[in-house]
Amino acid sequence: MTMETALLHLGCLEFAINEHLQEGALLNLNEIHTLFAPSNWLPVPTEELCHQAYMNMRPALALATKLITSKEMMNWWMHALYGNLSRHKKSGRIYLADDYRELDTKQAKLEVDAKFSEVAEKIRFYWMPPVCIDRKESLAGMASYSPYDVMSHLDEAQFPTDHSETGRFLPTIGLDVQFLHHLVHSPGTPALSHGSNLRLQFYIAIVLVHELAHVIWMMVSWKHSIEPYFYLNDDMPEAGYSWENHVFGCHVSPYPFDRERIGPVCSSSFDEIAAFPSIYIPQPMAWVRMWFLEETWKDLHAHRAKMQPTVHHKLPDCYQGVFFADRYSRRANIWVRVLYKDRKAYAVQGSKVLDQEAESGKLAVAIRLGTVPPKQSLAKWFEITRVRDVQRAKERGWPDEEFHVGRSRDYELSCYDGKGTPLGDDDT
Numbered sequence: 001m002t003m004e005t006a007l008l009h010l011g012c013l014e015f016a017i018n019e020h021l022q023e024g025a026l027l028n029l030n031e032i033h034t035l036f037a038p039s040n041w042l043p044v045p046t047e048e049l050c051h052q053a054y055m056n057m058r059p060a061l062a063l064a065t066k067l068i069t070s071k072e073m074m075n076w077w078m079h080a081l082y083g084n085l086s087r088h089k090k091s092g093r094i095y096l097a098d099d100y101r102e103l104d105t106k107q108a109k110l111e112v113d114a115k116f117s118e119v120a121e122k123i124r125f126y127w128m129p130p131v132c133i134d135r136k137e138s139l140a141g142m143a144s145y146s147p148y149d150v151m152s153h154l155d156e157a158q159f160p161t162d163h164s165e166t167g168r169f170l171p172t173i174g175l176d177v178q179f180l181h182h183l184v185h186s187p188g189t190p191a192l193s194h195g196s197n198l199r200l201q202f203y204i205a206i207v208l209v210h211e212l213a214h215v216i217w218m219m220v221s222w223k224h225s226i227e228p229y230f231y232l233n234d235d236m237p238e239a240g241y242s243w244e245n246h247v248f249g250c251h252v253s254p255y256p257f258d259r260e261r262i263g264p265v266c267s268s269s270f271d272e273i274a275a276f277p278s279i280y281i282p283q284p285m286a287w288v289r290m291w292f293l294e295e296t297w298k299d300l301h302a303h304r305a306k307m308q309p310t311v312h313h314k315l316p317d318c319y320q321g322v323f324f325a326d327r328y329s330r331r332a333n334i335w336v337r338v339l340y341k342d343r344k345a346y347a348v349q350g351s352k353v354l355d356q357e358a359e360s361g362k363l364a365v366a367i368r369l370g371t372v373p374p375k376q377s378l379a380k381w382f383e384i385t386r387v388r389d390v391q392r393a394k395e396r397g398w399p400d401e402e403f404h405v406g407r408s409r410d411y412e413l414s415c416y417d418g419k420g421t422p423l424g425d426d427d428t
Protein backbone atom coordinates (compact mmCIF):
# COMPACT_ATOMS: atom_id res chain seq x y z
CA MET A 1 0.00 0.00 0.00
CA THR A 2 1.35 3.45 -0.82
CA MET A 3 1.63 5.96 1.99
CA GLU A 4 -1.00 8.19 0.41
CA THR A 5 -3.52 5.34 0.08
CA ALA A 6 -2.86 4.27 3.65
CA LEU A 7 -3.38 7.78 5.01
CA LEU A 8 -6.51 8.26 2.93
CA HIS A 9 -7.79 4.96 4.23
CA LEU A 10 -7.16 6.10 7.79
CA GLY A 11 -8.99 9.41 7.22
CA CYS A 12 -5.84 11.48 7.83
CA LEU A 13 -5.88 13.25 4.45
CA GLU A 14 -9.52 13.57 3.40
CA PHE A 15 -12.93 12.88 4.89
CA ALA A 16 -14.91 9.78 4.17
CA ILE A 17 -18.11 10.70 2.28
CA ASN A 18 -20.52 10.02 5.13
CA GLU A 19 -18.29 11.95 7.52
CA HIS A 20 -18.42 14.93 5.20
CA LEU A 21 -22.21 14.95 5.18
CA GLN A 22 -22.40 15.15 8.94
CA GLU A 23 -20.30 18.29 9.03
CA GLY A 24 -21.68 20.89 11.41
CA ALA A 25 -21.67 24.67 11.07
CA LEU A 26 -18.22 26.11 10.50
CA LEU A 27 -16.75 29.11 12.26
CA ASN A 28 -18.20 32.41 11.16
CA LEU A 29 -15.70 33.97 8.77
CA ASN A 30 -16.84 37.43 9.75
CA GLU A 31 -15.71 36.96 13.33
CA ILE A 32 -12.07 37.87 12.94
CA HIS A 33 -10.13 39.86 15.54
CA THR A 34 -9.12 43.37 14.43
CA LEU A 35 -5.55 42.30 15.10
CA PHE A 36 -5.74 40.30 11.86
CA ALA A 37 -7.44 43.11 9.88
CA PRO A 38 -6.44 43.28 6.19
CA SER A 39 -4.76 46.66 6.77
CA ASN A 40 -2.26 44.96 9.12
CA TRP A 41 -0.86 42.81 6.31
CA LEU A 42 1.95 44.36 4.33
CA PRO A 43 0.95 44.34 0.67
CA VAL A 44 3.85 42.25 -0.56
CA PRO A 45 4.57 40.90 -3.10
CA THR A 46 1.48 42.67 -4.50
CA GLU A 47 -1.70 44.06 -3.04
CA GLU A 48 -3.76 41.76 -5.20
CA LEU A 49 -1.98 38.59 -4.11
CA CYS A 50 -2.21 39.68 -0.51
CA HIS A 51 -5.92 40.30 -0.84
CA GLN A 52 -6.48 36.93 -2.45
CA ALA A 53 -4.49 35.20 0.27
CA TYR A 54 -6.38 37.11 2.95
CA MET A 55 -9.76 36.08 1.61
CA ASN A 56 -8.63 32.46 1.39
CA MET A 57 -7.17 32.33 4.87
CA ARG A 58 -10.21 33.56 6.77
CA PRO A 59 -10.92 30.15 8.31
CA ALA A 60 -7.41 30.27 9.84
CA LEU A 61 -8.01 33.82 11.11
CA ALA A 62 -11.40 32.85 12.55
CA LEU A 63 -9.75 29.96 14.38
CA ALA A 64 -6.85 32.14 15.58
CA THR A 65 -9.47 34.60 16.86
CA LYS A 66 -11.14 31.85 18.89
CA LEU A 67 -7.78 30.80 20.29
CA ILE A 68 -7.00 34.28 21.62
CA THR A 69 -10.46 35.36 22.75
CA SER A 70 -12.33 32.33 24.11
CA LYS A 71 -12.78 32.38 27.83
CA GLU A 72 -11.53 28.80 28.14
CA MET A 73 -8.35 29.62 26.23
CA MET A 74 -7.35 32.50 28.49
CA ASN A 75 -5.21 30.77 31.11
CA TRP A 76 -1.92 30.86 29.23
CA TRP A 77 -2.29 34.54 28.35
CA MET A 78 -3.24 35.50 31.88
CA HIS A 79 -0.22 33.63 33.17
CA ALA A 80 2.06 35.39 30.66
CA LEU A 81 0.62 38.71 31.74
CA TYR A 82 0.74 38.29 35.51
CA GLY A 83 3.24 35.52 36.26
CA ASN A 84 6.22 36.50 38.40
CA LEU A 85 9.70 35.89 37.06
CA SER A 86 11.29 33.56 39.56
CA ARG A 87 14.19 31.19 39.75
CA HIS A 88 13.49 27.59 40.56
CA LYS A 89 16.21 26.57 42.99
CA LYS A 90 16.43 22.92 42.07
CA SER A 91 16.52 23.17 38.29
CA GLY A 92 17.93 26.67 38.00
CA ARG A 93 15.16 27.49 35.57
CA ILE A 94 13.85 31.01 35.31
CA TYR A 95 10.12 30.62 35.14
CA LEU A 96 6.87 32.43 35.70
CA ALA A 97 5.45 31.67 39.12
CA ASP A 98 1.67 31.89 39.46
CA ASP A 99 0.29 35.20 40.60
CA TYR A 100 -2.87 35.67 42.66
CA ARG A 101 -4.28 37.96 39.94
CA GLU A 102 -4.67 34.93 37.66
CA LEU A 103 -7.46 33.76 39.96
CA ASP A 104 -9.67 36.70 39.09
CA THR A 105 -10.41 35.35 35.64
CA LYS A 106 -12.99 37.98 34.78
CA GLN A 107 -10.64 40.88 35.37
CA ALA A 108 -7.71 39.01 33.82
CA LYS A 109 -9.68 38.34 30.66
CA LEU A 110 -10.45 42.06 30.34
CA GLU A 111 -6.77 42.82 30.58
CA VAL A 112 -5.79 40.14 28.07
CA ASP A 113 -8.41 41.53 25.68
CA ALA A 114 -6.99 45.01 26.18
CA LYS A 115 -3.46 43.78 25.42
CA PHE A 116 -4.62 42.21 22.17
CA SER A 117 -6.44 45.42 21.23
CA GLU A 118 -3.24 47.32 21.86
CA VAL A 119 -1.28 44.86 19.72
CA ALA A 120 -3.92 45.23 17.00
CA GLU A 121 -3.01 48.92 16.69
CA LYS A 122 0.65 48.23 16.10
CA ILE A 123 1.20 44.84 14.58
CA ARG A 124 2.18 44.10 11.01
CA PHE A 125 2.24 40.78 9.21
CA TYR A 126 4.34 39.98 6.21
CA TRP A 127 5.09 36.99 4.02
CA MET A 128 8.58 35.97 4.89
CA PRO A 129 10.79 34.84 2.04
CA PRO A 130 12.98 31.80 2.65
CA VAL A 131 15.85 33.44 4.50
CA CYS A 132 19.40 32.19 4.40
CA ILE A 133 20.18 32.62 8.04
CA ASP A 134 22.27 30.31 10.08
CA ARG A 135 19.41 28.14 11.23
CA LYS A 136 19.34 24.42 10.99
CA GLU A 137 15.59 24.19 11.07
CA SER A 138 13.01 25.74 8.80
CA LEU A 139 10.91 28.57 10.05
CA ALA A 140 7.13 28.68 9.74
CA GLY A 141 6.85 32.03 11.45
CA MET A 142 8.93 34.67 13.17
CA ALA A 143 7.97 37.37 15.65
CA SER A 144 10.00 40.54 16.02
CA TYR A 145 9.79 43.40 18.51
CA SER A 146 10.01 45.94 15.73
CA PRO A 147 10.76 45.89 12.01
CA TYR A 148 14.35 46.73 12.94
CA ASP A 149 14.60 43.46 14.86
CA VAL A 150 13.87 41.53 11.71
CA MET A 151 17.42 42.52 10.80
CA SER A 152 18.82 41.17 14.02
CA HIS A 153 17.37 37.77 13.20
CA LEU A 154 19.55 37.89 10.12
CA ASP A 155 22.67 39.16 11.81
CA GLU A 156 22.68 39.71 15.53
CA ALA A 157 26.22 41.10 15.55
CA GLN A 158 25.45 43.87 13.11
CA PHE A 159 21.93 44.55 14.32
CA PRO A 160 21.87 43.95 18.07
CA THR A 161 18.43 43.79 19.64
CA ASP A 162 18.69 46.62 22.07
CA HIS A 163 15.15 47.85 22.40
CA SER A 164 16.12 51.00 24.22
CA GLU A 165 18.06 52.00 21.10
CA THR A 166 15.66 50.80 18.50
CA GLY A 167 12.71 52.41 20.17
CA ARG A 168 9.07 51.66 19.87
CA PHE A 169 7.27 48.38 20.11
CA LEU A 170 6.02 47.72 16.60
CA PRO A 171 5.61 43.96 16.52
CA THR A 172 6.09 42.28 13.21
CA ILE A 173 5.15 38.72 12.42
CA GLY A 174 6.59 37.00 9.38
CA LEU A 175 4.88 33.95 7.98
CA ASP A 176 6.52 31.41 5.71
CA VAL A 177 5.87 32.39 2.10
CA GLN A 178 4.94 28.74 1.52
CA PHE A 179 1.63 29.50 3.17
CA LEU A 180 1.05 32.19 0.56
CA HIS A 181 2.03 29.74 -2.15
CA HIS A 182 -0.76 27.40 -1.03
CA LEU A 183 -3.31 30.16 -0.45
CA VAL A 184 -3.22 31.73 -3.89
CA HIS A 185 -3.90 29.81 -7.03
CA SER A 186 -2.62 30.87 -10.38
CA PRO A 187 -5.23 30.28 -13.08
CA GLY A 188 -5.13 26.75 -14.37
CA THR A 189 -3.62 25.14 -11.29
CA PRO A 190 -5.86 22.90 -9.23
CA ALA A 191 -7.14 24.26 -5.95
CA LEU A 192 -6.22 22.44 -2.76
CA SER A 193 -8.40 19.52 -1.78
CA HIS A 194 -10.83 20.08 1.08
CA GLY A 195 -8.64 18.14 3.52
CA SER A 196 -5.38 19.82 2.46
CA ASN A 197 -6.96 23.23 2.76
CA LEU A 198 -8.25 22.52 6.24
CA ARG A 199 -4.81 21.34 7.37
CA LEU A 200 -3.29 24.47 5.86
CA GLN A 201 -5.80 26.69 7.68
CA PHE A 202 -5.14 24.86 10.93
CA TYR A 203 -1.38 25.23 10.57
CA ILE A 204 -1.59 28.95 9.76
CA ALA A 205 -3.78 29.55 12.82
CA ILE A 206 -1.38 27.69 15.11
CA VAL A 207 1.70 29.48 13.74
CA LEU A 208 -0.03 32.87 14.06
CA VAL A 209 -0.99 32.31 17.68
CA HIS A 210 2.40 30.76 18.48
CA GLU A 211 4.02 33.98 17.23
CA LEU A 212 1.48 36.10 19.10
CA ALA A 213 2.58 34.34 22.28
CA HIS A 214 6.08 35.75 21.64
CA VAL A 215 4.63 39.17 20.86
CA ILE A 216 2.64 39.30 24.10
CA TRP A 217 5.74 38.38 26.07
CA MET A 218 7.77 41.08 24.30
CA MET A 219 5.07 43.54 25.20
CA VAL A 220 4.76 42.49 28.82
CA SER A 221 8.43 42.24 29.50
CA TRP A 222 10.55 43.73 26.75
CA LYS A 223 13.48 44.43 29.00
CA HIS A 224 14.12 40.73 29.44
CA SER A 225 15.85 39.55 26.33
CA ILE A 226 15.32 35.92 27.27
CA GLU A 227 12.04 34.13 27.51
CA PRO A 228 11.40 32.23 30.71
CA TYR A 229 9.95 28.76 31.10
CA PHE A 230 6.35 29.95 31.23
CA TYR A 231 5.51 26.91 33.29
CA LEU A 232 8.12 24.95 35.18
CA ASN A 233 7.32 21.77 33.30
CA ASP A 234 7.70 23.33 29.83
CA ASP A 235 10.32 21.64 27.69
CA MET A 236 11.91 24.85 26.52
CA PRO A 237 11.85 28.51 27.50
CA GLU A 238 9.88 29.30 24.37
CA ALA A 239 6.62 31.23 24.56
CA GLY A 240 5.08 29.70 21.45
CA TYR A 241 5.80 26.11 22.40
CA SER A 242 4.63 26.78 25.93
CA TRP A 243 1.32 28.00 24.52
CA GLU A 244 1.08 24.94 22.24
CA ASN A 245 1.78 22.68 25.19
CA HIS A 246 -0.91 24.41 27.21
CA VAL A 247 -3.56 23.98 24.50
CA PHE A 248 -2.59 20.67 22.87
CA GLY A 249 -0.34 19.02 25.44
CA CYS A 250 2.15 18.51 22.60
CA HIS A 251 3.34 19.95 19.30
CA VAL A 252 1.00 19.62 16.32
CA SER A 253 1.81 20.45 12.72
CA PRO A 254 1.37 18.93 9.28
CA TYR A 255 4.21 16.68 8.36
CA PRO A 256 5.60 16.98 5.79
CA PHE A 257 4.82 20.58 4.88
CA ASP A 258 6.39 21.86 1.70
CA ARG A 259 5.43 23.28 -1.65
CA GLU A 260 4.22 19.94 -2.94
CA ARG A 261 2.46 18.51 0.08
CA ILE A 262 0.56 19.39 3.18
CA GLY A 263 0.93 16.15 5.09
CA PRO A 264 -1.32 14.84 7.84
CA VAL A 265 -1.38 16.88 11.04
CA CYS A 266 0.90 14.99 13.43
CA SER A 267 1.27 15.20 17.16
CA SER A 268 4.69 14.82 18.72
CA SER A 269 6.44 15.57 21.96
CA PHE A 270 8.52 18.75 21.94
CA ASP A 271 11.84 16.99 21.76
CA GLU A 272 10.73 15.27 18.56
CA ILE A 273 9.95 18.54 16.74
CA ALA A 274 13.26 18.82 14.96
CA ALA A 275 14.62 15.39 15.76
CA PHE A 276 15.77 12.87 13.24
CA PRO A 277 14.97 10.00 13.43
CA SER A 278 11.65 10.87 14.98
CA ILE A 279 8.30 9.44 16.00
CA TYR A 280 4.88 11.09 15.68
CA ILE A 281 1.20 10.30 15.43
CA PRO A 282 -0.98 11.33 12.47
CA GLN A 283 -4.32 12.79 13.49
CA PRO A 284 -7.51 12.01 11.60
CA MET A 285 -9.12 14.84 9.64
CA ALA A 286 -12.08 14.66 11.99
CA TRP A 287 -9.74 15.95 14.70
CA VAL A 288 -8.56 18.85 12.54
CA ARG A 289 -12.11 19.70 11.53
CA MET A 290 -13.29 19.76 15.13
CA TRP A 291 -11.37 23.01 15.64
CA PHE A 292 -13.34 24.73 12.87
CA LEU A 293 -16.79 23.78 14.12
CA GLU A 294 -18.92 26.30 15.99
CA GLU A 295 -20.22 23.48 18.13
CA THR A 296 -16.74 22.78 19.55
CA TRP A 297 -16.35 26.35 20.73
CA LYS A 298 -19.83 26.50 22.23
CA ASP A 299 -18.86 23.89 24.76
CA LEU A 300 -15.10 23.65 25.01
CA HIS A 301 -15.20 21.70 28.23
CA ALA A 302 -17.05 18.86 26.59
CA HIS A 303 -14.40 18.67 23.86
CA ARG A 304 -11.40 19.33 26.05
CA ALA A 305 -10.23 15.71 26.30
CA LYS A 306 -10.40 15.23 22.54
CA MET A 307 -8.49 18.44 21.90
CA GLN A 308 -5.27 17.12 23.34
CA PRO A 309 -3.90 14.42 21.07
CA THR A 310 -1.64 11.81 22.51
CA VAL A 311 2.10 11.46 21.97
CA HIS A 312 4.13 8.29 21.84
CA HIS A 313 5.54 8.34 25.35
CA LYS A 314 2.08 8.63 26.87
CA LEU A 315 0.58 5.63 25.08
CA PRO A 316 -0.38 2.46 26.88
CA ASP A 317 1.87 -0.57 26.34
CA CYS A 318 -0.88 -2.33 24.40
CA TYR A 319 -1.28 0.54 21.89
CA GLN A 320 -2.41 -0.79 18.50
CA GLY A 321 -3.11 2.50 16.74
CA VAL A 322 -1.19 4.29 14.04
CA PHE A 323 2.09 6.13 14.31
CA PHE A 324 5.01 7.18 12.12
CA ALA A 325 8.62 6.35 12.83
CA ASP A 326 11.74 7.19 10.85
CA ARG A 327 13.53 3.89 10.26
CA TYR A 328 16.73 2.82 8.60
CA SER A 329 16.91 -0.13 6.25
CA ARG A 330 20.41 -1.51 6.26
CA ARG A 331 19.85 -3.67 3.22
CA ALA A 332 18.68 -0.76 1.09
CA ASN A 333 20.85 1.85 2.89
CA ILE A 334 17.90 4.21 2.98
CA TRP A 335 15.92 6.06 5.63
CA VAL A 336 12.21 5.62 5.34
CA ARG A 337 9.16 6.99 7.07
CA VAL A 338 7.18 3.99 8.19
CA LEU A 339 3.52 4.15 9.11
CA TYR A 340 2.73 1.48 11.69
CA LYS A 341 -0.69 0.10 12.44
CA ASP A 342 -1.46 -2.77 14.80
CA ARG A 343 2.26 -2.65 15.66
CA LYS A 344 3.23 -3.67 12.12
CA ALA A 345 4.62 -1.69 9.17
CA TYR A 346 1.57 -0.59 7.20
CA ALA A 347 3.04 1.78 4.60
CA VAL A 348 6.51 3.05 3.80
CA GLN A 349 7.79 6.17 2.12
CA GLY A 350 11.38 7.05 1.25
CA SER A 351 12.73 10.00 3.19
CA LYS A 352 16.51 10.14 2.86
CA VAL A 353 18.98 8.47 0.58
CA LEU A 354 22.72 8.81 0.86
CA ASP A 355 23.45 8.56 -2.84
CA GLN A 356 21.36 9.54 -5.82
CA GLU A 357 20.32 6.05 -6.87
CA ALA A 358 16.64 5.69 -7.66
CA GLU A 359 14.88 4.95 -4.42
CA SER A 360 11.88 3.05 -5.77
CA GLY A 361 13.70 -0.27 -5.88
CA LYS A 362 15.15 0.38 -2.48
CA LEU A 363 11.75 1.04 -0.98
CA ALA A 364 10.62 -2.43 -1.86
CA VAL A 365 13.57 -3.77 0.12
CA ALA A 366 12.96 -1.40 2.98
CA ILE A 367 9.36 -2.39 3.49
CA ARG A 368 10.29 -5.22 5.83
CA LEU A 369 10.95 -3.19 8.89
CA GLY A 370 9.69 -5.50 11.50
CA THR A 371 7.06 -5.24 14.15
CA VAL A 372 6.86 -3.63 17.53
CA PRO A 373 7.08 -6.44 20.11
CA PRO A 374 3.79 -7.04 21.89
CA LYS A 375 3.36 -5.31 25.23
CA GLN A 376 6.51 -3.24 24.85
CA SER A 377 5.83 0.47 25.26
CA LEU A 378 6.33 2.50 22.11
CA ALA A 379 8.65 4.83 24.01
CA LYS A 380 10.94 1.97 25.04
CA TRP A 381 10.81 0.33 21.62
CA PHE A 382 11.63 3.54 19.80
CA GLU A 383 14.40 4.47 22.20
CA ILE A 384 16.19 1.19 21.47
CA THR A 385 15.34 1.11 17.76
CA ARG A 386 16.48 4.68 17.16
CA VAL A 387 19.91 4.09 18.69
CA ARG A 388 20.37 0.90 16.69
CA ASP A 389 19.18 2.42 13.40
CA VAL A 390 21.47 5.43 13.75
CA GLN A 391 24.40 3.21 14.66
CA ARG A 392 23.86 1.05 11.60
CA ALA A 393 23.47 4.04 9.31
CA LYS A 394 26.70 5.57 10.58
CA GLU A 395 28.50 2.33 9.87
CA ARG A 396 27.40 2.72 6.26
CA GLY A 397 28.79 6.23 6.00
CA TRP A 398 25.90 8.45 7.10
CA PRO A 399 27.41 11.60 8.66
CA ASP A 400 26.76 12.57 12.27
CA GLU A 401 25.07 15.85 11.38
CA GLU A 402 22.16 13.99 9.76
CA PHE A 403 21.04 12.93 13.20
CA HIS A 404 19.64 14.88 16.06
CA VAL A 405 17.78 13.66 19.09
CA GLY A 406 16.17 15.81 21.76
CA ARG A 407 15.54 19.50 21.95
CA SER A 408 15.50 21.58 18.83
CA ARG A 409 19.07 22.69 17.98
CA ASP A 410 17.86 26.24 17.51
CA TYR A 411 16.67 26.40 21.10
CA GLU A 412 19.26 24.26 22.86
CA LEU A 413 21.39 27.25 23.76
CA SER A 414 18.54 29.18 25.25
CA CYS A 415 17.52 26.45 27.64
CA TYR A 416 19.96 27.62 30.41
CA ASP A 417 19.32 24.68 32.67
CA GLY A 418 22.54 22.77 32.46
CA LYS A 419 22.07 21.52 28.92
CA GLY A 420 22.60 24.93 27.36
CA THR A 421 24.25 28.18 28.41
CA PRO A 422 25.36 28.24 32.05
CA LEU A 423 23.12 30.17 34.38
CA GLY A 424 24.07 33.62 35.62
CA ASP A 425 24.37 34.39 39.31
CA ASP A 426 21.81 37.09 39.82
CA ASP A 427 18.42 36.02 41.01
CA THR A 428 15.48 37.60 39.31
Ligand SMILES: [Zn+2]
Nearest residue numbers: 210238240241
Ligand atom coordinates in the same frame (compact mmCIF):
# COMPACT_ATOMS: atom_id res chain seq x y z
ZN1 LIG B 1 8.53 30.29 18.79
